[in-house]
Every structure is written in structure tokens, then in C-alpha cells.
Amino acid sequence: MAGELESCKSLSGLLNGLAQEAFHGHPGITEELLRSQLYPEVPPEEFRPFLAKMKGILKSIASADMDFNQLEAFLTAQTKKQGGITSDQAAVISKFWKSHKTKIRESLMNQSRWDSGLRGLSWRVDSKSQSRHSAQIHTPVAIMELEIGKSGQVKPSIVD
């Protein structure tokens, strides 16, 4: 089964799935889903420790917000460990972090935003010509609608 576990394409998919669940808040990405989609030949009792190892590595990298030097050093150490990773796996992990680092940091920041955020913004510009009480000729006015809220809440607020 080591052969299947070493597949680089599957590992890339696995890291994606782990990131979706751990950082980007997508529910429902279970161990069984990942196994059946990416490593169908691997029995669950072998897959479980493998998944835990990859998850641990990804979380360590994200938690330390590793730059590329730290990443190389960390992954090299992992390849030298007993029960660690192969150098091919290290290459896949390295490539994954380099392309997903920004997005993952952004998600971690959004997860830790406990105050309200800006969930939406739309606007229009009116040009007031006249009104009954005052002859305002040609006054442009910007009207904005902002959706401000915590996760799951939307409170529209209309201002001009």
C-alpha cells in the first residue's frame, strides 16, 4: 500500500481537502471522503495515520506561517525522521504551500475576525436637479448600501 500512499497527485488533492476543512471552513470533508476519493485502494486503518501525519505537517506549516527557507528546513527534517515523509511528498507539500499560503493566511484572518466585516457594498450616483424646498441644481449624491455583519449576519445600512 506504500505505493498508493506515495502518489503525488493524490497527495495534492489531499492537502487541498485538508485545507478546505481546516482553514477555509468547508464542512463535510471527512476522512472517509478523502480516502474513497483519493486513496480508494488503501484500507482505512492505514489511511488514518497517514492523514493525521499530513494534517499535522500542514498545520505546523500554517501555524508558523513558514517562509520558504523555514519550509525547506522543516520538510527536510521530516524526510529524515523515522516514519516521516518521502522527498517526493515533501516536494508536493512545498508546492502546495507556495501556491496556497496567501489564501490560507487570508482564511485564518477571516476566521479570527470577531467583529463585523463588510459583507457587501453597492452604490449608485444620483444627480439631484431640484427639490420643492430648495433649488439644488445639479448636485451629485452618492448613495451606498453596505452590508455589515458578523459571520452569518447581514445588516444592510443605507447611507448617502
Add this chain to the structure above:
Amino acid sequence: MEGSSEPLLDAKAEVTNQLLDFQWKLGMAVSLDSCRSLKYPKVAVTLKVGERSSQVQNKSFEMTIPPFQNFYRQFKEIAAIIETL
């Protein structure tokens, strides 16, 4: 987020809320429980809105840099349009 091509409000609806003040602060997130080593800028904004004589409300929110850049871009677009009028 694109500007709406249709009116948000119908022609009779009157918007009386005005933007009275715009306050901001630029901060840096240094560490999270999920990410111990972080240097991430973020912008917090407080808008004071209210009708002329009634109570002023504060609306506060936070943005990371990508949403802030979009926020800024919207204002730039509005300013460009107003210039042409």
C-alpha cells in the same frame, strides 16, 4: 462587487441617512491561536451615520487588505463618476 445597474431604491424612497464622519485605523495582526506567527495588516473603519437632527449611529467593521482594496476602488469609481457630472 460591481456597481448596481438598477436603482437600489425606488424613485420615491428617500435616503435621509448621511455619512457624518469616517474614521479608520490600520492595525497588524501579530498572532492567532491557529497561526502563531503572523504579520497581517487590517483596516478597521467606523462610519458615523445619521439623519440631520436624530441620533447618530456608529457602524464599525474590519477588513483585511483584499476587501479593503475593493472598498477603496469603489470610492475611486464613485469619485470618477461624480467628476464627470
